[in-house]
Amino acid sequence: MVIKQISVFIENKKGRLADVTNVLANENINIKALSLADTSDFGILRMIVDEIEKAIYSLKQAGFIVKETDVLAVEVEDKPGGLNSILQKFKEYNIDIAYMYAFVESLNSNALLVFKVSDIDKAIKVLNQE
Amino acid sequence: MIWNTEIETADRAKLNNIQSERLLTLIRRVYNNNDFYREKFKKARVKPSDIKSIEDIVKLPFTSKVEMINGYPYGLLSVDKKYVVEIHSSSGTTTKPVSSCYTANDIELWSEVMARSLTACGVTAKDTIQNAYGYGLFTGGFGFHYGARKIGANLIPVSGGNTKRQLMIMQDFGTDILACTPSYSLHIADVAKETGVDFSKLQLRAGVFGAEPWTESMRNEIQSKLSIKAYDIYGLTEIIGPGVAIECEYLNGLHIFEDVFYPEVIDPKTGELLPPGSQGELVLTTLTREATPVIRYRTRDIVTVNYDKCKCGRTHVKMSKVVGRTDDMLIIRGVNVFPSQIEEVLLKFEETEPHYQLIVNRKSNLDCLEVYVEMTERLFSDEIKEIQESERKIENELYNVLNLKAKVTLVQPGYIKRTDGKAQRIIDKRNFN
Numbered sequence: 001m002v003i004k005q006i007s008v009f010i011e012n013k014k015g016r017l018a019d020v021t022n023v024l025a026n027e028n029i030n031i032k033a034l035s036l037a038d039t040s041d042f043g044i045l046r047m048i049v050d051e052i053e054k055a056i057y058s059l060k061q062a063g064f065i066v067k068e069t070d071v072l073a074v075e076v077e078d079k080p081g082g083l084n085s086i087l088q089k090f091k092e093y094n095i096d097i098a099y100m101y102a103f104v105e106s107l108n109s110n111a112l113l114v115f116k117v118s119d120i121d122k123a124i125k126v127l128n129q130e
Numbered sequence: 131m132i133w134n135t136e137i138e139t140a141d142r143a144k145l146n147n148i149q150s151e152r153l154l155t156l157i158r159r160v161y162n163n164n165d166f167y168r169e170k171f172k173k174a175r176v177k178p179s180d181i182k183s184i185e186d187i188v189k190l191p192f193t194s195k196v197e198m199i200n201g202y203p204y205g206l207l208s209v210d211k212k213y214v215v216e217i218h219s220s221s222g223t224t225t226k227p228v229s230s231c232y233t234a235n236d237i238e239l240w241s242e243v244m245a246r247s248l249t250a251c252g253v254t255a256k257d258t259i260q261n262a263y264g265y266g267l268f269t270g271g272f273g274f275h276y277g278a279r280k281i282g283a284n285l286i287p288v289s290g291g292n293t294k295r296q297l298m299i300m301q302d303f304g305t306d307i308l309a310c311t312p313s314y315s316l317h318i319a320d321v322a323k324e325t326g327v328d329f330s331k332l333q334l335r336a337g338v339f340g341a342e343p344w345t346e347s348m349r350n351e352i353q354s355k356l357s358i359k360a361y362d363i364y365g366l367t368e369i370i371g372p373g374v375a376i377e378c379e380y381l382n383g384l385h386i387f388e389d390v391f392y393p394e395v396i397d398p399k400t401g402e403l404l405p406p407g408s409q410g411e412l413v414l415t416t417l418t419r420e421a422t423p424v425i426r427y428r429t430r431d432i433v434t435v436n437y438d439k440c441k442c443g444r445t446h447v448k449m450s451k452v453v454g455r456t457d458d459m460l461i462i463r464g465v466n467v468f469p470s471q472i473e474e475v476l477l478k479f480e481e482t483e484p485h486y487q488l489i490v491n492r493k494s495n496l497d498c499l500e501v502y503v504e505m506t507e508r509l510f511s512d513e514i515k516e517i518q519e520s521e522r523k524i525e526n527e528l529y530n531v532l533n534l535k536a537k538v539t540l541v542q543p544g545y546i547k548r549t550d551g552k553a554q555r556i557i558d559k560r561n562f563n
Contacts, residue, residue, distance in 0.1 A: 007512035009505045011542045037514050041539050042505075046512060063543050065510045098513050116512065 002120060003073045004052050008045045009065040012038055020045055020064065027051075027058045033114060035101035046101070048073075048114065072115040072123055078104055082111060086127065093126045095119060133249035133281070134242070137389050138444045145445065148389050149184040152417035157181045157190070160423055164208040166201060167425060184392065187415065188403055192426045195228070198368055202226040206422045209233055214421050219267045220367040220466060230269070230367050231421035237276060239418060243373035243387050244277020250376045250385070250442075251338050251361040253307050255282035258333075260300060262310035262318075263341070264290040269371025270341055270464070274309045277373065283307075290314065293321040304333040308358070311464050312339040312348055316495030319355040329357045338363050340372055341464040342497075343452050345561065349381075362451060368424055369414050375449055380441055383448030390418050393447060394426070395435050398456040409434045411456050412449065430456040460490055460558065462497045465534045469555050472501060472536075475527045479520070480506045487546045491559045499536040501528065504543045 010016040017036070024031060033048040049055045052068070059066045076082035083102070090097060096118035104111050117123045132138050140148070158178045160167040171177070174191040181189065202219075204211065215234050219227040232240065253259065259278045263270030271289060278285035288299055290310065296318055299305065308315060315337055322329060334356065340363035352360040364384050365372035374391050375384035386393045391414050395404045398411040412429045432454040435447050460467040469488060476484035485504040490497060501524075503509075509520050517540060524538045547554055 005512070007510070009510050009517075009540075009542060011545065016542070039514060039518070042517070042541075044512060044514060044517070065505045065507055065543060067507065067510050067512055069512045 001073050002070050002124070003048060003114075005069050005071045005114065005116075006047050006049060006052060006055055006059075007067045007069060008047070008059060010043045010045055012041055012043050016043075017045065019062075020059065023058050023062045023064075024049065024055060027054055029055045029058075033101065033103040033112065035099070035114075037099065046099075069116065070120060072117055072120050074113045074115065074127060075110050076113060078109050078111045083113060086113065089126050089129075090117070090123065093122065095123050095126065131249050131252060131254070132443060133246040138246060138385075138387075138446060140389070140445055142445065145389060146184060149392055149417060150182075152389075153184050153187060153392070153415070154178075154181055156415075156417055156423055156425070160208050160425065164206065164423075166197075166206055167208075187392065187394070187426065190426050192401065192413065192428050193424055194428055195368075195430065198228045198424075198427075199226050201229075203229050204231070206424075207231055208423055209421050216272075217267075218269045218272070218367055218371060227267075228368050229422070230370070233420040235418075235420050236370070239390060240273060240370050240373060241276040241280040243370065243390065244273050245280035246387060247363055247373050247376035248274075248277045248281055248283070248307075248338065250378045250444075251307070251336055251363075252359075252379065253278075253281060253283055253336070253338075257306040257335075258284040258286065258303055259307040259309060260286045260288055260296070260303075260305040262288055262290055262296055262308065262314065263372075264464075268464075269365065269367050270311075273365065273370075273372040274338070293318055294325065297322055297325065297327050300332060300334060301327065306333055306335050308334060308337040308356070310337070310339065311341045312344040312352060312360070313342060313463065313492065313495055313497055315339060315352050315356060315360075316348070319352070320494055329355065332357075334358050336361060338376075340364060342461045345451070347561070364449070364452070366429060368427055368429075369416055370419065374414065378440060378442040378444060383436055383440075383450055385440070385444050385446040385448055386435075388446050390416065392417055393435060393449065395433065396428075398428075398430075398432075406435060406437050409453070428456075430459065432456060460488070460499075460556065462490055462499050462534055465532060467499070467532055467534065471531055472528065475524065475531055476503060478527065479524055480508055485543070485546050487555060487557065489557045489559065497560065499532075499534060501536050501538045502541050502546060503538060504545055505540045506543075509540060 030050040031047050035046050037044045056066050098116040100115045102113045161178045170191050176189050213233045214231045216232040219229040261274045265271030336359045338361050349360045361377045363372050364375040375386040377384050394413040395410040404410045412431045412433045414427050415425050416423045431452045433449040435449045437447050487502040489500040511517050521538045528536045
């Protein structure tokens, strides 16, 4: 399924990540998943949140640069080989992965994988083939 | 040693006569042959007949850098184009450059003042000069070339860059005199150290350094690292190139060749002439240039001038090293950089007014420019490689425009501090004092 992810530009400096989470906490926004990509100069915080519009609005109000991106979310059973079966298909069909991260939902014990891929529609088709 | 004893040691009265006579001729000539100056004089309600001696120069209007830029390429030409034998230009790029055209007599004048300059630095016909100033439109390479030819020295036109080859040539040909920018000389010293070249064992005796501001502490460093005497030379494309002023062996000020380049020091705010010894903006008039004479050109360089007699015997006025600029132009590795040029480049990448900061530093004796740009929604991406790609693109575009490598770093909005809404645009960490 396609879900909305928000990305926030942060400097690679002490306390910057906490500045972002502080905004979200004050607005009572729940972070469902996140990943942080960083270089020596800057980082990109990518998040799946429960109230995306509110999150974007409040982060922009606080002076952050925010971007909304469509990403692919795939639910797999939390057991060995779950991720591998997906990656093998992407490999077979030449789908590039720009980045990915994963989180486990405690309720149904399934793992949720988040992918930014070169062709999201093709990726969905490939995964729905069986 | 003095190249032109008659002129360089002439007493004040004689110099005054030469200056007055030349100014009168110059004003009549440009009034008749140059629309730009004629219009300027008319606006200022000055006629050639109002100029009776050099003191009357204050009646004439100033010429600004902007006017010189607007005059590009041939707008300030005062002779028929067929008499032009050579053209040089400043490093301007987004804004148009400043061009300087030379007649055969102008080249002869240039050779003369450069011969005087090199002689003041102790150069003779017996010496081998390694000219590591860039050859091309930049005036540095050719100015030294003509001066060295004039005195009959052995000139090696190696041009800038390729430091290992510079060191090889220095050793193989037994270079006596090095000519380059002061920062490049220290870079050569660093490379020499890495490659095990010992300057104290080389023939090298002196260096003639210019095209960028440098300090006394830098002089000490150059003199000790290269085991040479380091002379400061001053010049600018608008006037002729290098050879406007030179240090003599006493190294305490630069003699301005005032029989041909008439200096004034003004208050940059009011434009009023300041008494000798005051610090102010240097204004220069080319008394004998033919192709592109310049009248009361505001150099924007801050100096003090001193009319005291120099022990070297020269009577020409001495100016201090340039202590600053009246505007925000930066000189980085001999390249003129205006913040407005950088702003123009950034505007191509962002829709709104860019927030940026320039940081100039001197690392291992080479000037370097860093540009901090605040991130915008347009530049932001959820992928690192795309952000880095944007940084590279801005760097490439800056290089195209400035002809200078700059490191671009995208920073968070608000990173650049504003006071009263104005961002601090420039941080120059180089120390010129």
